[in-house]
Structures are given as structure tokens and as C-alpha cells.
Amino acid sequence: MKRTLHHLVTACVAVSITIGAAAGTAAAKSNYPAEMEAWLKKAQLGPYQPKKEDWDAIVRKATEEGEVIVYSSTSRISKIGKSFMKKYPGIKVKGYDLGSVQSVEKTIREQSAGIYSVDIVTTAGDQVIPELLNKNRIINYVPNAYLNRIPKKFRDPLLPRSIGAMAFMYNGEAHPDKAPVNNIWEFTEPKWRGRIAMKNPPNSLTTFLGVAIIVQNADKMAAAYKLHTGKPIKLSKGIANAGYEFWYRLLKNDVVIFKSGSKMSAAVGKKGLKRPFISFDNMSRLGYNKRKGYVLRAFVKLEPVGRLTYLNYLGIARQAPHPNAAKLMVAYILGSTKINKDTKLEPPYTKGKSLKLLQGFAPFFVPGNISPRSDMPLPEGGEVWHQMKGWVADPDYLWSEGPKIRDFWIKYSAK
Numbered sequence: 001m002k003r004t005l006h007h008l009v010t011a012c013v014a015v016s017i018t019i020g021a022a023a024g025t026a027a028a029k030s031n032y033p034a035e036m037e038a039w040l041k042k043a044q045l046g047p048y049q050p051k052k053e054d055w056d057a058i059v060r061k062a063t064e065e066g067e068v069i070v071y072s073s074t075s076r077i078s079k080i081g082k083s084f085m086k087k088y089p090g091i092k093v094k095g096y097d098l099g100s101v102q103s104v105e106k107t108i109r110e111q112s113a114g115i116y117s118v119d120i121v122t123t124a125g126d127q128v129i130p131e132l133l134n135k136n137r138i139i140n141y142v143p144n145a146y147l148n149r150i151p152k153k154f155r156d157p158l159l160p161r162s163i164g165a166m167a168f169m170y171n172g173e174a175h176p177d178k179a180p181v182n183n184i185w186e187f188t189e190p191k192w193r194g195r196i197a198m199k200n201p202p203n204s205l206t207t208f209l210g211v212a213i214i215v216q217n218a219d220k221m222a223a224a225y226k227l228h229t230g231k232p233i234k235l236s237k238g239i240a241n242a243g244y245e246f247w248y249r250l251l252k253n254d255v256v257i258f259k260s261g262s263k264m265s266a267a268v269g270k271k272g273l274k275r276p277f278i279s280f281d282n283m284s285r286l287g288y289n290k291r292k293g294y295v296l297r298a299f300v301k302l303e304p305v306g307r308l309t310y311l312n313y314l315g316i317a318r319q320a321p322h323p324n325a326a327k328l329m330v331a332y333i334l335g336s337t338k339i340n341k342d343t344k345l346e347p348p349y350t351k352g353k354s355l356k357l358l359q360g361f362a363p364f365f366v367p368g369n370i371s372p373r374s375d376m377p378l379p380e381g382g383e384v385w386h387q388m389k390g391w392v393a394d395p396d397y398l399w400s401e402g403p404k405i406r407d408f409w410i411k412y413s414a415k
Contacts, residue, residue, distance in 0.1 A: 043323035061324035063090040068325035073123035076363035100205035116319035119326040138315030154372035161314040166210030171276035183228040188249035198280040215243035224304035269294030283368025306388035333360035
């Protein structure tokens, strides 16, 4: 099957959660071009990162560099940039909210043309490991001070800025006592026709991740169907397994596609809604409850799964023009080293003492997100993460099956 760049970027999202040694080894064995080797040595990155970093020197050099440029899949880069510049007033942050697909494509396109103008790339997506890291377009960087605070599976092959998840969510005011659904297959029934909302997977990498993980776990989906109905599932004509069958039936049940995640959250989580939608969305939207007064709740006990997990990666771009400022930004996003699991943080987390400790992680310190750090406390309501059954994707499966999943979605969503 012919795979265009756009096809690959949108096709098999869950390769982004690759955390095995194989990918790391592949990156380590790559031969660096001469100009990149010289840059790595001067910047003290990659194989030249010292075991003990001189942070006073890094801050001084970062200030001399004067700016840091970030390609990001999240609009929260704006908030990170503002607080970073208050802490380091001599360094200007230029953050570009490009989304997941464009963050990857722009990096590849520019570097292919010999343009090295960005310092940090932070995004999810199937291209991040094989096309960015393993092809030397980004460099993994974990500040020494955090090595004992981050499990190896999150340090290698590439550091994530945060770990997120997709989940089904409902309006807690409309359903105050319990979730309106216990089994995922109920969403495909006539009662919920036209009332399930989601973003279009080919245009949203995180949504595609959720779709793909459910397809991957077809046997568990079939078991959940039998648990709900008491009967083995009968697949529709041309449908390969129970994972595909779930999405096929959901599409036939008039799933509503939103272009904007924020508007979708409002249609689900605002107070006073007479007939709110149920959404398939990023769990970090639970943070809207504090920020916007919404009443969003995740389906915590949903069978067979509630949480579909992915990693948002953070890497320093090849031949970044401001490598020390990039190092400083990476450390800032990870949060202060003064935090531990017993640290008491008070909302609002993006202000005052909480911001001083959380630093660049403050915008991600919401229920439905977790830090790669093992010593980071949870935000108020964050315990929901550990209360939910979770699935993660097998990257080999998604690499081979991702294009088929995307083709399936295009075919049946058009009908």
C-alpha cells in the first residue's frame, strides 16, 4: 500500500507510545552527519551530554542565546512561554501551536530543505520515533537532575512532556448518581443515536489513537459484547473483527463529528444542558471543570476499558540554534526539583506558589494527565487516572494495521 507522508502521520498514531529499547538502540547506532556531530559536541547533547551538568553555565549561555523556539501540538505552549519569560526575563519564547500533524510535517519539511530554525519539538504521533528521533531530526534530552525521578521507560528512547489519554465522558449534572452507561457497546444502541460526539480521527492524532487501540483489542471488545448481551458478536459484512465492528456500529448510530474539541466539551460538560452529548475526547478536558465551571465526568468503570493512553513527546531539534535555552525549557516543563509526592499544591495551579513549583508542567497539571516523573503529586481529581482500566497500543500492530484503520474510517464515515 502506498503511504504518503500525510497518510503515515495520521494512520498509525500509537507508534508514538513506543518506549522499548529497540527504538532507542536504533537511534543510538545512527551515524550523525558531520555538521550535526559538531553541533552535538558544542551543545553538549546526545553522546556529549556530561554526567554532571553545570546549570549556572547553562542558564548563562541560554540568556546569551536570548530566545527559544518551540513547535508544539498544544496551545498551552503560550502559557508555558509566558511563565518561562517571567522566570528567565532575558530569554524570549516563540511558541507555535501547530497541532500534532503539522508539528511533525513542518520539522521534516524544513530540515529536508536544510533549515534548522526550531529548538524544541513537542508532540504525539506515529512519526515521532521513526521519522524524527531515529532519523536524527530531534535529540532525546533528559536533564541529569531528573534521571532518578523519571522511570527508564519514559527516559528512553524519548522523553514525554506529559502522558495523556482518550476516554468517553458525560455530563455529571445530568447523571449525578452514576454513569449512564456501563458497557462500551451501549453507545452503539438506538438510545444513544446521534448523541455520541468525537473529533474526526484522520484530523486528530489523539482521537485516532483511541480508535486504533480499540481495534487492536478486538478480542477484549468481543468479550465485552458477550458480557453485555449474553451472545457472541456477529460481525457485519466486510468487517474484520469486534474492534472494527464497534466503530462501524457507532458510525451507523449517527456519531456527531466536531471540528473543535472545546466546542465539543461545551456540548457535553456545560451546566444546564437538557440533552448533553457523550464525548470521546482527551481526558485532560476534565480540567475544564475548574477552569470553566463544567461538570464533565469520565466513565470510570466502563467495560472493557475506560482509559486509552498515549505519550506527548519532547525533544530538542537537530542543530537547534539555541540549545542551552532548549535545555532550560525542557527542565522547566518537567517542573521544579523541589517537588515530591507529598508536596501540597493548591489551585489555581498556574499561579502563585503552585506555578513556582510546577513551572512549565502547570498547564498540564489537570485530571486526565500525568507527568513522566514518578515523584509528581496528582492534581485534585487526578486519582481518576488510577481508578480506570487502561489500554496502551502495541506499536508494531499499529504500524502494520494503521493504514487499514484509517482507510476503514474514511470508507465508512463517508456513508
